[in-house]
Amino acid sequence: MLGYVVRRLLSAIPTLFLIITLSFFLMRVAPGGPFDRERALEAKVLANLNRVFHLDRPIWEQYFYYLKNLAQGDLGPSFIYRDFSVQQLLGNGLPVSIQLGATALVLALLIGCTLGTIAALRQNSWIDYAVIATATFGITVPNFVVAPLLSLVFGVWLSLLPAGGWDSSNSMILPVITLALPQIAVIARLIRGSTIEALRSDHVRTARAYGLPQRMVVIVHALRAACLPVISYLGPAAAALLTGSVVVETIFGLPGIGRYFVQGALNRDYTLVMGTVVIIAVFVVVFNLIVDLLYAALDPRVRYD
Amino acid sequence: MTDLTVATPAPAAPMKSRSLWETAFLRLRRNRAAMASLVILVIYILAGVFGPMLATHPYDRVYPDFVKVPASIEPYPQLDALVPIAEEAGRRGRLDVQSVAIEGNRMIMRATSEREIDPRVTRYIDRSDLFSNAQVTSLSDDKKSIEITADVKRLRFIAGTDANGRDLFARILISIRISLMIGALATGVALVIGVLYGATAGFFGGRIDNLMMRFVDILYSLPFTFFVILLVVFFGRNVVLMFIAVGAVEWLDMSRIVRGQTIALRRREFVQAAEALGVSSSGILRRHIIPNTLGPVIIYMTLMVPKVILLESFLSFLGLGVQEPLTSLGVLIAEGARNMQGATYMLIFPAMALTILLFALNFLGDGLRDALDPKDR
Numbered sequence: 125m126l127g128y129v130v131r132r133l134l135s136a137i138p139t140l141f142l143i144i145t146l147s148f149f150l151m152r153v154a155p156g157g158p159f160d161r162e163r164a165l166e167a168k169v170l171a172n173l174n175r176v177f178h179l180d181r182p183i184w185e186q187y188f189y190y191l192k193n194l195a196q197g198d199l200g201p202s203f204i205y206r207d208f209s210v211q212q213l214l215g216n217g218l219p220v221s222i223q224l225g226a227t228a229l230v231l232a233l234l235i236g237c238t239l240g241t242i243a244a245l246r247q248n249s250w251i252d253y254a255v256i257a258t259a260t261f262g263i264t265v266p267n268f269v270v271a272p273l274l275s276l277v278f279g280v281w282l283s284l285l286p287a288g289g290w291d292s293s294n295s296m297i298l299p300v301i302t303l304a305l306p307q308i309a310v311i312a313r314l315i316r317g318s319t320i321e322a323l324r325s326d327h328v329r330t331a332r333a334y335g336l337p338q339r340m341v342v343i344v345h346a347l348r349a350a351c352l353p354v355i356s357y358l359g360p361a362a363a364a365l366l367t368g369s370v371v372v373e374t375i376f377g378l379p380g381i382g383r384y385f386v387q388g389a390l391n392r393d394y395t396l397v398m399g400t401v402v403i404i405a406v407f408v409v410v411f412n413l414i415v416d417l418l419y420a421a422l423d424p425r426v427r428y429d
Numbered sequence: 430m431t432d433l434t435v436a437t438p439a440p441a442a443p444m445k446s447r448s449l450w451e452t453a454f455l456r457l458r459r460n461r462a463a464m465a466s467l468v469i470l471v472i473y474i475l476a477g478v479f480g481p482m483l484a485t486h487p488y489d490r491v492y493p494d495f496v497k498v499p500a501s502i503e504p505y506p507q508l509d510a511l512v513p514i515a516e517e518a519g520r521r522g523r524l525d526v527q528s529v530a531i532e533g534n535r536m537i538m539r540a541t542s543e544r545e546i547d548p549r550v551t552r553y554i555d556r557s558d559l560f561s562n563a564q565v566t567s568l569s570d571d572k573k574s575i576e577i578t579a580d581v582k583r584l585r586f587i588a589g590t591d592a593n594g595r596d597l598f599a600r601i602l603i604s605i606r607i608s609l610m611i612g613a614l615a616t617g618v619a620l621v622i623g624v625l626y627g628a629t630a631g632f633f634g635g636r637i638d639n640l641m642m643r644f645v646d647i648l649y650s651l652p653f654t655f656f657v658i659l660l661v662v663f664f665g666r667n668v669v670l671m672f673i674a675v676g677a678v679e680w681l682d683m684s685r686i687v688r689g690q691t692i693a694l695r696r697r698e699f700v701q702a703a704e705a706l707g708v709s710s711s712g713i714l715r716r717h718i719i720p721n722t723l724g725p726v727i728i729y730m731t732l733m734v735p736k737v738i739l740l741e742s743f744l745s746f747l748g749l750g751v752q753e754p755l756t757s758l759g760v761l762i763a764e765g766a767r768n769m770q771g772a773t774y775m776l777i778f779p780a781m782a783l784t785i786l787l788f789a790l791n792f793l794g795d796g797l798r799d800a801l802d803p804k805d806r
Contacts, residue, residue, distance in 0.1 A: 142647065150660070264787045266739055268746045268759070269780045272766035280770055370747065375766055386747055389658060 129413065136409040140402075147401045148190065151394055152183055158203035158392040177203060190398070199402070200395035204388075210399035217381035218403070220290065221368030224380065228300045229358075229365050232307035237354070239308070240315025241347065247320060255312055262309025271302045271375040288377040299376045303365060310361075311354055318350040325349065352423055359415035363407040367400075456800040463796025466789035473786055477609045480602035485585065488599040489754035494558050495586065496594040500774045504583035511536070511581065514559060522553030524575070531581065536560060538577045545572040554579050589774045591764060595754075597775065601782050604758045607751060608786065611672060611741045612734040618676025619737075620730060623683025628718050630684070631691025632710065642688065645681055657740070661749045668751055671744065675737050686729055690722040724801045731794035735787045742783060758783040 159165055159173050174180045178189060193200055199210035243255035275298060279287025286295045322328060323346050331345045368382025381400060388396035457463055481488060494514070512529045515536055519526040524540035531537075538554070540546075551563035554577060563579035588598035630641040657674045694700060694717070703713050744750045745759030758779050765776030 139647070260788075260791070264735075264791050265784050266742065266787070268743065268762060268766075269784060272762070272769055272776055273780065275766075276769045276773065276776065371743070374747075386658060386749075 129417070132413050132416070133409075136413075140405050140409065143401060143405045144191075144194070144398065145187075147398060148187055149183075151389075151392070151397060152186075154392075156392050158394065160392070177201070190395075194402070199399040202393055202396050204391045204393040204396070210395050213384065213396065214381055214399055214403060217368070217379055217384065220378060221373075221380035221382060222366050224296060224299055224303060224372075224378070225362075225365035225368065227296065228303035228307065229362055231300060232304040232311055233358075235304070236308040236311025237315050237347075240312040241319055241342065241350075243312065243316045244319035244323065244350075245342065252316075255316065259309040259313045259316075262305045263313070267302055267306065267369065268371045268375070270305060271298075271372055274298045274302060275375060288375070290376075290378050295376070295378075299372050299378060302372050302376075303369060307361060307365070310357060314353045314357060315350055318353050319346055322346040322349040348422060352419065355415055355418050355422070359411045360408060363404070363411040367404045367407050453797075453800040457796055460796040460799065462792045463800075466792040466796070469785065469789040470793060473605055473789070474609060476602055477606035481599065481606060484596070484599040484602055486596035486599045488595065488603040488756065490595060490599075492558065492584065492590065492594040492596075494594070495584065495590050497592055497768070497772045497775070498586055498590050499772065500587060500589035500597070500778070504585045511559070514557060515554075518554050518557045518560065521556075522550040524550065527574075534581050534583065536579045536581045537566075538579075539574070540577070541574040543573070546575050548575075550575070551577060551579075558582070588778045589772065591761075591775060592768055592772075597761075597778060600756050600761060601758070601779055604756050604761055604779070605782065605786070607668070607755065607757045608738045608741060608783075611668070611675065612738045612790075614672045615675040615679065615737045615741075616730055616733050618672060619679040619683055619733060620726070622676070623680035624687050624719060624722070624726060626680070627684035627687030627689075628691050628714055628722065631688035632695060632714055632718060634692070634695070638688070642685075645684060648681055657744070658747070658749060661744060668755075671741060671750065675740050678740070679733055679737060683726070683729060683733070686725055687722050690725060691718050694718055694721050728794065728798045728801055731790065731797050735790035735794070738783075738790070739787065758786075 157179070158177075159170055164170075165173070171180070178186055181189070190200065199214070202208045202210050202213055205213060239255045239258070243252040246252055275287045278285045278298060285297050286292065287298075289295050319342075323342075327349075328341060328346050331341045336345075368380035370382040370386050372378065373380045373382045381403070384396055385400040385404075387393070388400065486492075511531055515529045515538055516526045519529075519538055519540050523544075524542050524546070527539045527541060529536065529538050546568065548565045548568060551565060554560045554563035559582055560579040561582060563577055565575060566578050567576045569575070586596050586598070588596070588601065591597055591600065626641065626645075630638045657678055660674045661671065700713060700717055703717055708716070741750060742757065742759030742762070745757040746763045748760075748763070750759055751757045761779035762776065762783065765772075765779055769776045
């Protein structure tokens with residue numbers, strides 16, 4: 125088990141390395157630089173800036189310099205946010221993104237699993253159709269439509285909740301709903317499908333034959349098998365949720381890290397972009413590993429050694 | 430009838446495959462949601478192709494007098510708004526406007542002045558976008574009071590105008606064209622790359638397959654939306670690049686599906702027969718493998734179009750998509766979100782246009798899958 129974890133983490137290193145290398149060179153090949161202004165900076169100032177940020181060195185040297193710092197856990201200084209290191213920026217933003225993402229994730233799991241199971245148990249009833257319709261809606265309508273509409277209805281028209289900002293505990297509600305809605309939809313759909321299948325399977329029939337009560341059969345035996353597709357879906361989904369959403373953060377004006385990538389890319393803030401790429405890649409790797417371990421814990425047929 | 434049965438034995442296979450498509454179509458006809466979606470989609474396509482040509486306003490025409498006017502069936506400017514504009518025009522011509530009357534498409538202004546009025550004062554009236562053909566209908570003998578009539582140009586903005594005073598309806602029509610175009614072209618790019626790649630890998634198998642699929646696995650592990658953003662940010666924002674970037678993201682799934690199909694097909698007798706007859710590999714691929722993977726490919730394709738449209742709108746929403754004055758549903762929604770406090774319609778109309786399009790595409794894709802899926806028989 126431990127050997128498997130170590131092997132998986134080691135095998136993630138080439139992937140991470142590839143992602144970092146590709147992003148690094150893609151950015152440097154691109155035209156423009158972090159110190160381009162409407163009015164060009166004085167030549168001497170520019171030269172000094174380039175020297176401070178090592179931009180005057182050959183690109184290979186910069187690359188190895190970055191890798192060396194990264195290996196020591198140093199993401200470098202931001203090129204645009206003066207006096208901030210990338211660690212500080214991400215360190216300030218990440219808790220916000222994680223708080224939102226984790227709340228949305230928990231909410232989505234609770235509601236999604238409940239709706240999916242109810243729909244599966246009452247297959248082809250009106251509840252089932254209502255759940256399917258809701259799920260289709262949640263999957264189809266993109267978050268950049270949902271977010272402004274929620275903000276409009278609850279923030280502007282009804283004035284129940286803040287339309288944006290990050291100052292009270294209420295300001296979490298609308299972003300969390302926006303983030304959770306598509307996840308609820310996907311999870312409900314997955315759970316519904318796999319529960320219907322699990323209820324027909326042999327081990328559930330056996331459990332029934334033993335005379336176990338319906339509640340036990342569903343919760344212990346059917347749901348355990350039905351969870352598997354949701355868990356493999358949750359790996360990448362959780363990584364994406366916890367690293368912030370640029371749309372939600374832009375519309376509701378939240379200080380998370382989701383917007384740093386796009387902003388950084390537009391401003392040619394090389395280190396900030398690299399920092400977000402690294403964080404996201406690490407999250408993806410870690411969550412995929414967690415998913416595989418959970419899988420093994422839930423499905424006795426899967427064994428890692 | 431007898432002639433037909435004599436002629437059929439040789440092309441038995443195509444007969445059978447035609448009946449597959451026929452049954453698929455019959456099933457699709459029974460699916461009401463899918464048929465409704467098909468109708469909506471046809472309307473969208475017609476709107477995208479012909480709408481911008483037929484629209485009463487060009488999508489990039491700016492009307493400075495009508496910035497952010499709400500959606501209305503009544504033509505603009507509305508009557509009570511017209512009078513102050515006329516008075517203002519008269520004031521610029523140094524007239525003391527006594528009365529302004531609107532009769533249909535005519536405006537009649539009576540004005541006086543302390544000095545003698547030059548009949549060329551009509552120019553000041555004409556200068557406004559709203560009035561044209563201003564004429565002096567009567568000028569008093571002392572030249573101190575005047576009556577001017579002018580044609581009023583009133584415009585309809587059934588979906589309102591945006592923050593720059595451009596007709597929102599025309600802009601939605603052009604966005605639909607852009608979205609459908611990107612959806613079709615990017616899907617085409619993904620289709621060509623994915624089918625060729627998947628079919629080649631599946632057909633040759635062995636080490637080549639291993640190598641090619643390993644490459645796909647590596648690409649899968651990259652955060653691809655981010656790479657598209659990087660590409661678009663760094664290499665300019667033009668529409669062609671967007672097709673390529675989006676298509677390049679979406680071909681991976683396609684290649685996997687086609688590869689799986691190909692491996693299954695390769696063991697079939699007709700492929701072995703073709704091999705025994707000495708048909709070249711590329712010939713077998715073209716003639717036998719690729720046409721037979723068509724069913725799943727079509728299903729996947731119809732579900733890919735909404736994904737591509739969504740990705741394009743997302744990039745446009747971030748401001749990384751098409752550039753002004755051209756527009757796209759994502760851009761319009763972003764503008765609507767910024768202006769929703771005062772001008773709700775600017776958010777609601779584009780959001781509805783995009784949502785309905787996505788719903789129609791998804792329902793049609795689901796319907797096609799149900800109709801073509803052989804597991805369902």
